[in-house]
Amino acid sequence: MTKLAFLGLGVMGGPMAGHLKAAGYDIAVFNRTLAKAEAWADRHGGTCAQTPREAAEGADFVLACVGNDDDLRQVCLGPDGAFAGMRPGAIFVDHTTVSAAVTRELAQAAQQLGLGYVDAPVSGGQAGAENGQLSVMCGGSASDYDAAAPVIATYARICRRMGEVGAGQITKMCNQIAIAGLVQALSESLAFAKKSGLEVEKVVEVISQGAAGSWQMANRHKTMDQGQFEHGFAVDWMRKDLAICLAAADEVGASLPVTALVDQFYKDVQRMGGGRWDTSSLIARLG
Template identity: 60%
Template sequence: MSIESKGKVAFIGLGVMGYPMAGYLQQKGYQVTVYNRTASKAAAWVKQYGGSHAATPAQAASDASLVFVCVGNDDDVRSVTYGDDGVLATMQPGSVLTDHTTASAELARELSKACSAKQVGFLDAPVSGGQAGAENGVLTVMLGGEPAAFDKAEAAIMSYARCAKLLGPAGSGQLAKMVNQICIAGVVQGLAEALNFAQNAGLDGAAVVEVISQGAASSWQMQNRSLTMLDGKYDFGFAVDWMRKDLGIALNEARKNGSHLPLTALVDQFYSEVQQMGGSRWDTSSLLARLKR
């Protein structure tokens, strides 16, 4: 039995996050047109999920009521948003642009103004949950923007999310993602030091984790990464390069708003050491590796 169409949407960027996110939209009944810089990836997505792919972001966004972007950084977002080939060239008044890229709050405010000039709604909507969260459709989405835009996009976003909350005006989603990454950086470093201590003390690390994960020391990182850390396996997950990008955004914002982030700055330096070890694409849990050199 076919699913009744919920309307035309566009999804720009089919990386490890965007590929399954766009897939959930198609599966939930939206008519999805995708664009990816590497066209073969877009063709593979269409073969797997259906829908269609376009040669440019502008073509993908044509006639779409909702446009989603999930690319690498501020400049990547601008490259698919502005100009003759950018989504704003064809988006119609009343449509909504949702940017899932982890980018700067400054960019979010810039895009909000650009969209407003075209009577297009805008939401900055970075996500948390990693590749597994995207593949399982259980992402957490932190949003900034106007309530009217959120009301139009919320149902579609919930196709691949378990929580989506509007936190304030444009930029608020990106600021919340910075809070998220600051928290994660400290937790992963603490877990790395704890596991290293346990092993140096002659304890069975896995057995210790089994016990302490039932108490106040537990965390998502402990539940999902401790065993792979103990095994020295890091060839998966959220890459160190991406984390350093995110922490750089947070540290830059902290300089603007007067926040002091000494632990975050220190962990960022530790991640630079992991990069120098050849771990640029390792999971962020690889902080333990630098303690074992």
Template identity: 60%
Template sequence: MTNSANSKKVAFIGLGVMGYPMAGYLQQHGHDSRVYNRTSSKAQQWVKQYGGQYGSTPAEAAQGAALVFLCVGNDDDVRSVVYGEHGVLASMQPGSVLIDHTTASAELARELAAACAEQGIGFLDAPVSGGQAGAENGVLTIMVGGESDSYAKAEPVMQAYARCCKLLGPAGAGQLAKMVNQICIAGVVQGLAEGLHFAQNAGLDAAAVIEVISQGAAQSWQMQNRYQTMLKGEYDFGFAVDWMRKDLSIALNEARKNGSHLPVTALVDQFYSEVQRMGGNRWDTSSLLARLHKS
């Protein structure tokens, strides 16, 4: 529990599978938390579970908050809760900080930083990695873009649900780093799927093979945490294919702007589109193996 002298009044906008437990950690660490969710019953459920309060609009939730956190779906969702008479900027005060945990575009981050600066408000783009399990266990990795003074205000509070948190540059740097994260994951998951597929077709005990090679250079988070469910064909959990395709689309669009060549990422994105056509929109990203079994 955070010492009361260090507690802050905070708001959290967006109570999805990530935001719900993240906001819960803020309240549990002694911060006076007010939440908002588009479906108000979810906000009411959160208050019943954790305490705190909920607002009927983003602006109401953000009223008087030193820090306002967002965790919604995409660029348009972010704009819908930030701007307008009911958006958080309508009630945030100078000196407060807006922290966006949504995985969105770097262009949006720079836009929001400028809009906040006009009102004397700090802004951080702070996408997270670690998935639903990381949010529920309070061990997320947070990649941050923004000014150091705003980061100094927010970082101790974000530690409530973070294992690692780092400021990487000006506004947009956090989103760019998240793109790097997703680019790396896409290639690793495809490699793991192909490796398991090959092992099975070669007549090997795939689980036994993974037990061995996971102790060497092939080891990865995906291998350690997903090979068993992949071999069982279980994908009804985890980070959804729809979300991954959204993230890869952001990365590929940014690559076209900065001249990066991402042939493997583009190919894996196509493979995920095949998984979607198989009905796997909400399957975990490890479902790339299901596509190979189908072929």
């Protein structure tokens, strides 16, 4: 039986690891807050490890979904890191949204140890993780990707190799850039409709059937209109992702004027106390 380790059991990682256990994989889990890992193991079964190294020992694949570049380094490197416990030939799959720079750094460290590495950030939010319907964009060698793809398919609606190591993270940046501009435009549209005396629900019913329609419009317009922002990816995390996008754009000479502007709008939301609100909360700053 293929043996797995999963590092990071937050709102994304917890459900993803749950799908793997339900599919019959032998899985060990690690979370920096041990109580969370113990609660996961009590609910799903599997082994609860004290360190990333312990979780990774003997695993064919080690999967991670943590917070940021530094978090990823901490679970990978050092005497208690996952790399120290992985056997040569095992593959590390990173679902965290991080910079392409740290991805290449860790992939090189993995290669020196005889390990495979696939960067595989995801899109679809908490609902996508819980329902096993994530979009997964991957970077890595064709052989590492082909080996990891059946495991990833357990919680993916679509999984594609985008190129060599780092290509998955670059693709995730494209995703976040597209979302940022779209949510701001939707916020302005709904706020304008409301201030003009129109019924938001009727407006959306009509315009969603044409070129203006989007997943955000279909799934978030009601909660945006009601000022409810507890339904998805947090503003704090979006700002982390947009900072990665803007830094990468500088490296390649790309211009992201709308992304830079929306990043500042999210900063306004943070100042309003909305750092943990979901990204649709851009509408709150429009009054």
